[in-house]
Amino acid sequence: MLMQTQTQAETDPVTRPTPVLALDGITKTFPGVRALSEVSLNLYPGEVTALIGENGAGKSTMVKILTGIYQPTEGRILVDGEETRFPTAQDAADAGITAIHQETVLFDELSVAENIFLGHAPRTRWGLLDWAEIHRRSSEILTGIGAEIDPATRLRDLGIASKHMVAIARALSIDARVVVMDEPTAALSHKEIEELYELVDQLKAQGKAILFISHKFDEIFRIADNYTVFRDGQYVGEGRIEDTDNDALVKLMVGREVAHIFPERTPELGDAVLAVENYCHPTEFEGVGFSLRRGEILGFYGLVGAGRSEVMQSLFGITRPSSGRIRIDGEAREIASPADAVGAGIVYVPEDRGQQGAITAMPIFQNVTLPSLGRTSRSGFIRLAEEFKLARTYCERLDLRAASLDTDVGNLSGGNQQKVVIAKWLATQPKVIILDEPTKGIDIGSKAAVHDFMAELAGQGLAVIMVSSEIPEVLGMSDRVIVMREGRMVAELGGDEMTPETLVRHAAGIRES
């Protein structure tokens, strides 16, 4: 399927002002990965440009390039039409570019004023901090954005929305000309989002150029003037918001040539092995219910923060649900801890493998056998020969390449560490394996290997739950897909209903048009 690029920037270039900031033909490669490939982005004074794309489309890389954190491999950065470079984050800040990150990077133990001016605080002529000036200008900026916060308050005493306001104030304190907002509404309530919109309108009125990154279509149509779409690190198109609609944008986002071949499988579905009934959590999700059969791969799709991982962590006993039931092979099971889950045959390969996956200071074989030591012990003592045998069996099944099973896991590559974690769980002979973003951050070749392997597991009768934010992966691997949005299951799709458009529509909450 070849997409025609629907570039709608057919507005006469003469009538457009010079962009404050233009990125032209930017390519960024990391060892083994091409994160951005000849992409362009134009930001105009007094206008909001929405940067749209799926997870992994390269938006965050772009933000890092234009704030001086990454250096582009190729391409030009133009400020007011003049070519320039941002060797450091400070250079980007000096050029008037400021970013408000998704997770605000602030200091809880410092005061609001200190947070706003940290790093560029006004000084007295003796070189000491000019506290009077810091507080005066802090309250000036805060009043300017309609935030009633005392600059002397300690940051930790503020709510999340106020912290966000402080982050914005900090961005404005360096007299920004370009403001980058990376999913600014992700953590905000409905009312706070409205306030943010007003703020964006104010910034526009002051002539600032705004880059607004969001997954939510209602937001984009509410506040953006222009859009630019990236897909898989490529520039797909740009144009005026008023000239487009939901459908056209969704198509631009997901339309793609299928570059990746997924393993052929003819699923042989067995009996239901896992049934989840009305699973609820006080704050994270509610009304989650589904069933899963042997040999089935069930995909969980949703935007980041839709509650998918939270559901999985609850199924694995990390958090306790407030209500709901789990049945394994038709039998009700209480899962109060990960040990219970492993005992019931549910295992979980977490998304954050560095933090939650392997114990890096431990040798491979000890990592693999950690949850299965009962089987390699006799009267409480581990039998090393049996332990090694067990570890070897599963490492070989996964084709794990290491000099010796005695090697510390910390010396392995990311892909191999992933294999150690999977081997660890397969050694427990589970019934259900939950893979949370199994191919995140690994290169194309290893991705195919993970996919083949997943297909093989399902072929052996294991029930697989795959949480993934990559549409091709979800569609290519799953027999069925559950879409989650804001902590609820919004759709369960199978067969022909599984299309990129329907997934995006349900995940972003776009009604049928």
Place this chain on the structure above:
Amino acid sequence: MLKRILTARETILAAAILALLVLIAVRFPAFVAPSNLIAVFNDTSPLMLLALGQMIVILTKCIDLSVAANLALTGMCVAMLNIMMPGLPVAVIIVIAVALGTLMGMINGLLVWKLDIPPIVVTLGTMTIFRGIIFLISNGKWVNAHEMSPAFKAFPRAELLGLPMMSWVAILVILAFFVLMTRTSLGRAVYAVGGNPHAAVYTGIDVGRTKFTAYTISGALAGLTGYLWVSRYAVAYVDIAGGFELDTVAAAVIGGVSIAGGVGSVFGAVLGALFLGVIKNALPVVNISPFWQLAISGSAIIVAVAFNAQANRTKGRVILKQAEAAA
């Protein structure tokens, strides 16, 4: 494999201890006479026992500053018990000492586990409390040698195959610890909890319970050492083994136990203790003021930690092909 053994922390430390002995032997050959070496080992036994307890706690990313106070309180309790019931067999006294120490360890463990209080705060608190209790039960008075029964005092000195019982106890505990740390799921859990607590949770290990168990074991060893200490020196008072908790931390750290948890071995901790023991016993022989001992052990700690930091420094990603071939 040979390279791995040669560069292991334990090998280097053992070599350092040997070098130290050779250095001393050049001027004072008597120091390395077998009988004197046995005496040094025997004298270092309490430190080895406590260093093992400290090691298992540090491995879980915690610390136990109350070990010496636990030792002193247990010692005072069994000494007073001995006055009250001189006929009580030593075996019963040892069981009581271990039980008392275990109880104190469990208190530490429960506070860390259930109330989630930082370990350094918990054990700093219980350290002071334990010392306070000694004062309360003894009214600040000493229990002296003549008040203790002969059997009570005889046990640590009794010799078996030319080695005092105190040394035998240390050797047995070292062997038991070796098995515990390398051949049981508890040992693995301890390393996992300290190495990566998040991953340990996701592997189904109860992190809090593992820490609790580590404190309990440390407490049991402190209790055992409490009896040995008081009976060997034949005296019990409020301040015995004052500051000794820092020696146990030092021994563990010198032995290669990472203060950040998850890394360390039984023989490392034992060698760390022996290193300090050799220095302590050698300094008076070579006529250096014992006050230097503090400075020397302090320097040894810093050298050991710097050594750890060097070894743990991440080497960065291998991107260059030729570097990969070399590695």
